Amino acid sequence: MTQLSLSRRLRRTPFSQGVENFGVKSYTVYNHMLLPTVFRSIREDYRHLKEAVQVWDVSCERQIELRGPDAGRLMQHLTPRDLRSMLPGQCYYVPIVDETGGMLNDPVAVKLADDRWWISIADSDLLYWVKGLAYGGRLDVLVDEPDVSPLAVQGPRADDLMAAVFGDGVRNIRFFRFGYFEFQGRSLVVARSGYSKQGGFEIYVEGSDIGMPLWNALIEAGKRMDVHAGCPNLIERIEGGLLSYGNDMTDDNTPHECGLGRFCNTKTAIGCVGRDALLRVAKEGPVQQIRPISIEGDAVPPCDSFWPVLSKGKKVGRISSAAWSPDFDTNVAIGMVRMTHWDEGTELQVATPGGLRDATVQPAFWI
Amino acid sequence: MTQLSLSRRLRRTPFSQGVENFGVKSYTVYNHMLLPTVFRSIREDYRHLKEAVQVWDVSCERQIELRGPDAGRLMQHLTPRDLRSMLPGQCYYVPIVDETGGMLNDPVAVKLADDRWWISIADSDLLYWVKGLAYGGRLDVLVDEPDVSPLAVQGPRADDLMAAVFGDGVRNIRFFRFGYFEFQGRSLVVARSGYSKQGGFEIYVEGSDIGMPLWNALIEAGKRMDVHAGCPNLIERIEGGLLSYGNDMTDDNTPHECGLGRFCNTKTAIGCVGRDALLRVAKEGPVQQIRPISIEGDAVPPCDSFWPVLSKGKKVGRISSAAWSPDFDTNVAIGMVRMTHWDEGTELQVATPGGLRDATVQPAFWI
Numbered sequence: 001m002t003q004l005s006l007s008r009r010l011r012r013t014p015f016s017q018g019v020e021n022f023g024v025k026s027y028t029v030y031n032h033m034l035l036p037t038v039f040r041s042i043r044e045d046y047r048h049l050k051e052a053v054q055v056w057d058v059s060c061e062r063q064i065e066l067r068g069p070d071a072g073r074l075m076q077h078l079t080p081r082d083l084r085s086m087l088p089g090q091c092y093y094v095p096i097v098d099e100t101g102g103m104l105n106d107p108v109a110v111k112l113a114d115d116r117w118w119i120s121i122a123d124s125d126l127l128y129w130v131k132g133l134a135y136g137g138r139l140d141v142l143v144d145e146p147d148v149s150p151l152a153v154q155g156p157r158a159d160d161l162m163a164a165v166f167g168d169g170v171r172n173i174r175f176f177r178f179g180y181f182e183f184q185g186r187s188l189v190v191a192r193s194g195y196s197k198q199g200g201f202e203i204y205v206e207g208s209d210i211g212m213p214l215w216n217a218l219i220e221a222g223k224r225m226d227v228h229a230g231c232p233n234l235i236e237r238i239e240g241g242l243l244s245y246g247n248d249m250t251d252d253n254t255p256h257e258c259g260l261g262r263f264c265n266t267k268t269a270i271g272c273v274g275r276d277a278l279l280r281v282a283k284e285g286p287v288q289q290i291r292p293i294s295i296e297g298d299a300v301p302p303c304d305s306f307w308p309v310l311s312k313g314k315k316v317g318r319i320s321s322a323a324w325s326p327d328f329d330t331n332v333a334i335g336m337v338r339m340t341h342w343d344e345g346t347e348l349q350v351a352t353p354g355g356l357r358d359a360t361v362q363p364a365f366w367i
Numbered sequence: 368m369t370q371l372s373l374s375r376r377l378r379r380t381p382f383s384q385g386v387e388n389f390g391v392k393s394y395t396v397y398n399h400m401l402l403p404t405v406f407r408s409i410r411e412d413y414r415h416l417k418e419a420v421q422v423w424d425v426s427c428e429r430q431i432e433l434r435g436p437d438a439g440r441l442m443q444h445l446t447p448r449d450l451r452s453m454l455p456g457q458c459y460y461v462p463i464v465d466e467t468g469g470m471l472n473d474p475v476a477v478k479l480a481d482d483r484w485w486i487s488i489a490d491s492d493l494l495y496w497v498k499g500l501a502y503g504g505r506l507d508v509l510v511d512e513p514d515v516s517p518l519a520v521q522g523p524r525a526d527d528l529m530a531a532v533f534g535d536g537v538r539n540i541r542f543f544r545f546g547y548f549e550f551q552g553r554s555l556v557v558a559r560s561g562y563s564k565q566g567g568f569e570i571y572v573e574g575s576d577i578g579m580p581l582w583n584a585l586i587e588a589g590k591r592m593d594v595h596a597g598c599p600n601l602i603e604r605i606e607g608g609l610l611s612y613g614n615d616m617t618d619d620n621t622p623h624e625c626g627l628g629r630f631c632n633t634k635t636a637i638g639c640v641g642r643d644a645l646l647r648v649a650k651e652g653p654v655q656q657i658r659p660i661s662i663e664g665d666a667v668p669p670c671d672s673f674w675p676v677l678s679k680g681k682k683v684g685r686i687s688s689a690a691w692s693p694d695f696d697t698n699v700a701i702g703m704v705r706m707t708h709w710d711e712g713t714e715l716q717v718a719t720p721g722g723l724r725d726a727t728v729q730p731a732f733w734i
Binding site for chain 1: 392393490688
């Protein structure tokens with residue numbers, strides 16, 4: 001049990017009171033903000049997420065707003081994904097790379113209008129990079145962090161709960177699209193998205209003052225649907241192959257190493273800062289890549305540092321996330337493995353804190 | 368008691384094992400890294416820091432290395448402090464501002480050579496801003512985070528402990544100067560600096576592999592000096608007026624609002640990105656400014672969100688850090704107060720979570 005010392009620097013959110021009302025048991029810190037990690041227990045939260053509906057305080061997915069005539073140009077500077085065909089109302093998962101092709105973040109870009117975007121960020125101060133590029137490139141664009149805090153509704157009953165609060169129109173939102181929906185006279189962006197594979201929505205709550213009213217409305221409306229406060233679930237996200245920036249990849253890694261090559265159109269993404277660096281890796285492929293890996297034996301402890309992945313005693317990779325999966329009846333893990341050992345079915349060993357364990361490369365998520 | 372969930376994303380340090388050997392009780396997260404906050408108790412740690420000597424794992428003060436012919440030019444882009452007279456071997460506390468004059472970080476710059484600098488950062492990914500400016504400005508400079516983890520030795524017996532490990536030469540290091548000292552055949556930067564007012568050093572440990580050997584050598588040599596693992600102490604740093612980026616100021620604030628005008632030479636800092644924006648505030652002064660504030664009554668709880676500062680019921684500021692000080696026999700606090708109410712001796716009220724308390728503006732630290 002590790003204690004966290006609270007301070008202003010670890011920002012509370014517009015929903016913190018709601019989260020505490022549900023007896024949040026543990027937090028992490030993400031974008032200088034509190035992110036709940038456990039309510040009842042990771043396993044109970046996991047089961048409930050797969051069977052009911054949860055409301056998640058994911059305010060830590062801070063937004064970067066780009067506004068002005070060069071907003072689209074700046075957005076394309078940031079990513080090797082070709083954004084030319086993207087329309088207002090769409091969300092794109094976009095790897096963000098620096099001039100060496102190293103990943104700085106893996107956010108969701110929200111195109112509000114041709115000259116207005118939000119970037120819903122993972123855990124790094126991407127704002128600083130975007131501001132630096134805008135300033136250095138003398139672009140006509142305003143870049144800042146608006147008062148927008150996402151609230152996610154995830155789980156199989158998410159449509160019913162959202163419809164109860166926002167009306168049946170939300171049912172028609174397609175995956176990674178968004179619409180505007182009213183709450184207490186305020187028009188909010190509601191997208192079908194979220195950091196789970198159970199389906200659901202993210203509400204971009206603009207204005208901290210309506211945070212708790214919206215939280216309470218969702219909890220109240222969800223009473224007959226077994227709603228509970230929840231949060232991104234370690235087990236479920238590893239099972240689903242959802243990567244975590246800072247855990248599974250850092251600025252050491254290219255998108256291709258992370259299995260995100262399908263989100264890169266390096267040839268046509270003209271203007272992308274990392275384009276030159278990525279052209280070669282896009283053509284030839286990476287020499288190491290992220291893979292799902294199963295680890296045998298009892299439940300492993302939390303993975304708080306890289307665990308070496310070995311083959312015949314030689315290091316061929318590392319595990320960055322791991323958890324016991326009740327549904328898969330094994331430890332599920334995410335690791336980076338060298339090309340020589342990344343084929344499905346390859347038998348490896350993992351040096352966990354409790355000793356060596358047998359492990360097997362599983363089918364890549366994206367195939 | 369708030370729990371922290373560990374993961375790879377919250378990086379361990381080269382000294383984590385040493386910190387755990389001493390039974391660290393609580394952490395915070397700082398630059399995506401674990402920073403200890405409590406060993407025995409905040410009050411015991413405070414007393415011991417003022418009377419003996421502590422070894423602090425401040426690896427979270429990550430370094431940004433600037434290397435190349437434009438390193439000095441880039442460094443001056445970052446800050447309104449005039450760096451022309453700075454010599455290799457010196458450390459400067461430098462406010463870092465964006466193009467609007469808002470503070471992005473308040474690091475210590477370490478000038479290793481004319482074409483090589485380290486920036487020892489506070490809690491924000493300043494690397495992204497520096498890389499963005501270097502890229503946008505097409506500067507000939509390499510910018511990255513080297514494998515350097517500072518270890519601080521703080522307290523009245525710091526000179527004796529350091530001399531026992533590095534030799535008597537360390538006693539001659541002047542304040543905010545550094546020299547190179549040998550440890551196990553490695554030459555390390557050792558500066559007289561640190562985040563306390565008790566005196567001491569920061570060792571820039573280059574190479575994670577010598578982290579624990581150095582930790583152990585300091586602990587062993589310090590046995591007869593009552594050495595203990597320690598960490599930046601909430602009470603002592605507020606008493607001493609040491610600001611904390613993210614707590615006491617953010618990118619909303621100018622250096623002048625933070626009482627850091629003495630580190631700004633806005634007129635002569637040619638090249639500083641925020642120079643235009645700061646010229647006016649440098650001349651006219653800010654309309655709100657950081658002040659030490661005493662809060663009456665029993666010990667206040669940790670300040671994990673801004674507490675409004677009131678005068679006759681009207682909001683005139685906010686508290687951002689607070690703690691009970693045994694030596695001052697009152698609650699010491701740091702707050703931002705409007706010009707109309709910032710004079711020494713002004714009587715105010717603070718809306719703490721436990722109710723309104725009387726409070727008084729204390730003399731500014733920097734006068």
